Amino acid sequence: MNEVSKTVAHGATHANSPIFPKLAFWEKIKKQRAAKLSLVVLLLISAIGIVGPWIAPYDPTESNYEAFLQGPSAKHVLGTDAIGRDLFSRILYGTRVTLVVAVMAVGITVSAGTMIGVISAYMGGFIDHLLMRIMDILLALPGIILALAIVAALGPSQTNAMIAIGISSIPSFARLIRAATLVIMSSGYVEASRSIGTPSWWIILFQVLPNITNVLFVYMTLFVGGAILDTAALGFIGLGAQPPTPEWGTMLNEGKDYLSDAWWLATYPGLAITIVVLAVNRLGDALRDIFDPRTQK
Amino acid sequence: MKQYLLNRMLSGVIVLLGISIFSFALVHFIPGDPVRIMLGEKATKAQVEQLREQMGLNQPLPHQYLTYMEKAIQGDFGTSLQTERPVIVEIMERFPATAKLAFAGIGIAVVIGLTMGIIAAKYKNTLLDFMLMAAASIGLSLPSFWLGLIVIMLFSVQLGWFPIAGGTGWKDLILPACTLGVLSSAMISRLTRSGMVEVLSHDYIRTARAKGLRESIILFRHALCNVMIPVVTVVGLQIATLLGGAVIIEQVFNWPGIGALAIRAISARDFPMIQGIVLLMGFVYVVVNMMVDLLYGLIDPRVDLITEKEGR
Numbered sequence: 001m002n003e004v005s006k007t008v009a010h011g012a013t014h015a016n017s018p019i020f021p022k023l024a025f026w027e028k029i030k031k032q033r034a035a036k037l038s039l040v041v042l043l044l045i046s047a048i049g050i051v052g053p054w055i056a057p058y059d060p061t062e063s064n065y066e067a068f069l070q071g072p073s074a075k076h077v078l079g080t081d082a083i084g085r086d087l088f089s090r091i092l093y094g095t096r097v098t099l100v101v102a103v104m105a106v107g108i109t110v111s112a113g114t115m116i117g118v119i120s121a122y123m124g125g126f127i128d129h130l131l132m133r134i135m136d137i138l139l140a141l142p143g144i145i146l147a148l149a150i151v152a153a154l155g156p157s158q159t160n161a162m163i164a165i166g167i168s169s170i171p172s173f174a175r176l177i178r179a180a181t182l183v184i185m186s187s188g189y190v191e192a193s194r195s196i197g198t199p200s201w202w203i204i205l206f207q208v209l210p211n212i213t214n215v216l217f218v219y220m221t222l223f224v225g226g227a228i229l230d231t232a233a234l235g236f237i238g239l240g241a242q243p244p245t246p247e248w249g250t251m252l253n254e255g256k257d258y259l260s261d262a263w264w265l266a267t268y269p270g271l272a273i274t275i276v277v278l279a280v281n282r283l284g285d286a287l288r289d290i291f292d293p294r295t296q297k
Numbered sequence: 298m299k300q301y302l303l304n305r306m307l308s309g310v311i312v313l314l315g316i317s318i319f320s321f322a323l324v325h326f327i328p329g330d331p332v333r334i335m336l337g338e339k340a341t342k343a344q345v346e347q348l349r350e351q352m353g354l355n356q357p358l359p360h361q362y363l364t365y366m367e368k369a370i371q372g373d374f375g376t377s378l379q380t381e382r383p384v385i386v387e388i389m390e391r392f393p394a395t396a397k398l399a400f401a402g403i404g405i406a407v408v409i410g411l412t413m414g415i416i417a418a419k420y421k422n423t424l425l426d427f428m429l430m431a432a433a434s435i436g437l438s439l440p441s442f443w444l445g446l447i448v449i450m451l452f453s454v455q456l457g458w459f460p461i462a463g464g465t466g467w468k469d470l471i472l473p474a475c476t477l478g479v480l481s482s483a484m485i486s487r488l489t490r491s492g493m494v495e496v497l498s499h500d501y502i503r504t505a506r507a508k509g510l511r512e513s514i515i516l517f518r519h520a521l522c523n524v525m526i527p528v529v530t531v532v533g534l535q536i537a538t539l540l541g542g543a544v545i546i547e548q549v550f551n552w553p554g555i556g557a558l559a560i561r562a563i564s565a566r567d568f569p570m571i572q573g574i575v576l577l578m579g580f581v582y583v584v585v586n587m588m589v590d591l592l593y594g595l596i597d598p599r600v601d602l603i604t605e606k607e608g609r
Binding site for chain 1: 311315316319320324326334435437438441443446450537538544548549559560562564568571574575579583
């Protein structure tokens with residue numbers, strides 16, 4: 001690359017940086033009480049996901065034939081299930097399972113969605129048209145049905161659920177990223193780079209991607225909540241993680257047969273899901289408020 | 298107008314064609330021999346060959362697709378591997394139950410969502426607004442199946458007010474419809490609130506207040522009509538989703554609709570049935586979306602369908 005194009009490109013990222021400076025980002029998060037609280041809750045939950053297996057008082061898959069369907073007590077804080085497994089230990093282990101599946105699923109969504117969105121916006125014309133029509137077609141099916149159809153083809157398992165959930169969110173993610181990329185594409189510095197013959201890969205890698213990172217981050221957070229709900233939903237209907245894996249949705253499925261005898265089985269795993277999703281969604285909303293110029297005061 | 302409708306129908310047909318390719322390709326995504334997987338390990342070689350022949354899987358791919366489409370257009374989606382009955386008959390049998398649940402759920406969602414949104418906007422930045430929007434946030438984060446279980450535990454098991462699950466009568470409808478309604482109302486109330494807050498700050502609302510109009514007329518006639526477009530879009534999308542079967546809720550409440558049928562088909566790897574349901578969902582989506590587009594013009598006379606077409 002020649003010197004002129006480097007200067008133009010550097011100027012571009014530089015000129016653009018005051019809009020979203022990295023320090024200002026943390027300052028803004030610190031000012032938003034909801035964002036701060038959600039972030040703390042999420043860090044705490046992630047920590048539980050990491051250290052859960054070490055702090056769990058019992059083995060999550062070991063049955064105890066002397067402790068069937070026992071209610072919450074000092075020995076079993078959240079009670080036990082139908083084969084005497086400790087619910088608290090299972091929820092602790094389940095944190096990791098649910099978070100890993102959801103985050104990996106969003107990883108698939110983000111990598112494929114970003115690639116499709118950026119290429120579509122950058123190339124324009126026929127390729128843009130073709131990619132977006134394919135996305136429209138996939139958007140015509142509700143996300144959960146798309147995920148179910150993919151699980152049907154691949155077979156029910158935790159890994160396949162992760163792949164299915166990841167793929168099913170690609171269309172909407174790609175559309176959002178395409179829109180964000182189009183905004184960057186219309187800016188003067190990209191036009192200048194293109195006019196002096198900077199290669200496309202360079203513009204995408206060093207001008208488009210750095211400038212959509214904020215948007216990408218916000219959408220990613222907003223998608224994690226949905227992915228956690230879908231992971232648990234697939235587990236609940238028996239098409240995700242398979243027993244005896246302590247996944248929260250699978251645990252609710254096992255608990256639904258004991259509604260009249262053991263309320264705790266159908267209560268605590270659901271509460272865990274709600275808390276995590278609520279924290280992720282609140283953080284996503286707060287980040288959107290911070291970055292979306294339309295909602296800025 | 299005619300031209301616009303024609304264009305919309307054409308793009309609808311393209312989406313449907315795409316979905317037909319997707320549902321056709323599903324069988325071919327299966328790793329390994331799809332027929333062997335559908336029939337299970339115990340099937341004899343003769344049975345496998347017979348099903349392969351019956352589903353036309355030994356033909357070249359383009360030929361398979363054309364035959365599949367030819368039959369689908371005539372309403373023949375094949376035979377369910379589980380029940381050995383025509384797929385279309387099974388789907389049609391369950392459609393009324395799904396439609397009943399979908400419309401009841403959406404009805405409740407619209408009433409709750411609009412009411413919450415309007416009240417929150419009217420009392421913007423008060424404790425009431427904060428509480429209503431916090432409830433909406435929680436609603437968006439609740440797993441539908443968990444809320445369903447809690448509702449059953451509370452109202453059916455503990456209080457005994459409603460039957461536990463399994464019927465299709467009006468009494469059986471109340472709990473699943475309310476669960477669906479409460480969850481779907483979260484999004485509607487947020488949209489309504491943000492739209493109303495913006496509209497209520499406009500000059501014409503101040504003029505309406507200045508000339509002494511009743512608050513109810515200002516809220517419902519002057520403000521609400523102007524925030525209905527995004528609300529109608531979301532409601533339309535939700536109807537399209539729910540008419541294809543509220544998959545999870547139907548499963549929780551044992552509601553005999555298309556969603557429960559879909560889960561049963563997927564667990565049993567009944568591919569003709571899965572393909573039929575996917576096609577039906579696409580069809581419902583296209584039809585509902587077209588109706589929503591037409592509704593825009595009715596709600597807001599400024600939305601001229603012809604100019605909108607040109608804008609696209």
